[in-house]
Every structure is written in structure tokens, then in C-alpha cells.
Amino acid sequence: MVSIRFKRIGKRHQPTYRIVVAKKGSKMNGAYVEDLGFYNPHSKEVGLNTDRVKYWVSVGAQPTDSVHNLFVSQKLIEAEKRRSHKKSKKSEPEAKAEEAVTEEVKTEA
Template sequence: MLMIRFQRIGRTNDPAFRIVVLEKERAAKAGSIVELLGTYNPRSKALTLNEEHVKEWIAKGAQPTDSIHNLLINKGVITGKKVNALPRRTPITSVEKDATINVVVEAEPEPAPVAQ
């Protein structure tokens, strides 16, 4: 499966990213990309993007990551709702907490009889 994702190219404390197409299983830093689609600098919000190629890859079945998806919506390349890239953790309810406590209490082993 192909993914459209960021590849970090910036220095320490100075992030800059390439927008690339690569296999999902490959690490972004591996360097074996299928195609370079553009660049993004989060500090200056500068975005250069080949919009036609992005649309072609999405039509071929490449899946953008959540951050890329939101960036493409802001740029107007694709339409739709934004995706929450960093979902919030749901707090543990009292029912779930009681269930975990009961499991722990039941799992305690009984003391072994002492031989006399």
C-alpha cells in the first residue's frame, strides 16, 4: 500500500519536510521513495506542492497521512472534513477501573501449605 507522508529533512531545531510517496512498510528516512511531491516548512508555513501529481496518486489508491490530509484540505487540493491527527485519550471510567481491580484481586495466588 502506498502512502503520501512527510520525510524530515531539516536540521536540529529547524524542521523542514518533503512530501513523498512511498510504501507503507518503509521508513520515511530509508530514502527509497516512489516520487517527491513537494516540500513543507512548518515555521514559515511555506508549502510547495505538485497538485496534479497528488491527485493522480490519490486516484491510484495512495493514502495520505492525517497531517498530509489536513494540509491538502487547507491548500484546496482535496475536499472533505479535517481529521484529528492526534486523538485525545479517553479517561478511564469508574466501571472500567472497578473491572480491572476485580481482575487483579482474583488473580492473586493462594499461599502454598507449609509441610510440617
């Protein structure tokens, strides 16, 4: 399976990213199939080869959540933004504990 993802380049504390097409199992900064553009998060500068992006999406390449959100903001994909960060494992037990407390309060009343 092929994915469209960020490849980090740049200096320490000054990241810039290349948007590349790579095999799903390859290393983050490993070999890639094609370079589609770049993204600078500090200046919000984006350079994309839109024809090639549309081609790879039509062929079935899966963009990561962050890349998907970038494509949505650039209006290359007509979809809603995805949540790029998942809930931490610490917050799940706390939420369950809060639900249990509210259920106990309801049963007492």
C-alpha cells in the same frame, strides 16, 4: 499499499518536510517512490506538484492524517480535516472513572 507522508529534513530544531509517496511499511526517512513537494512549518510555506498529488490520490495512495489536513487547507481534497493526534491511554481510564462517578451519583439520587 502506498501512502503519502512527510519525510523530515532540515537542521535540529528547524524541521522542514518533503511530501513523498512511499510504501506503507518503509522507514520514515527510507526510500520513496516520488517526491511531491515540501512543507516548512515555521514560515508556513508549501510547495506542491498538484498534478502529481491528484494523480496519486486518484490511484489510491492514502495520505497520512497530517498530510490529509495539509491537502484540505490547500484545497486539493474536498473533505473535512481529520484528527491527527489520538487520545492517550491515560485519559481513557480517567474518562471511564468520571462516568462511573456520575452514574453512582444518579443512582443515589
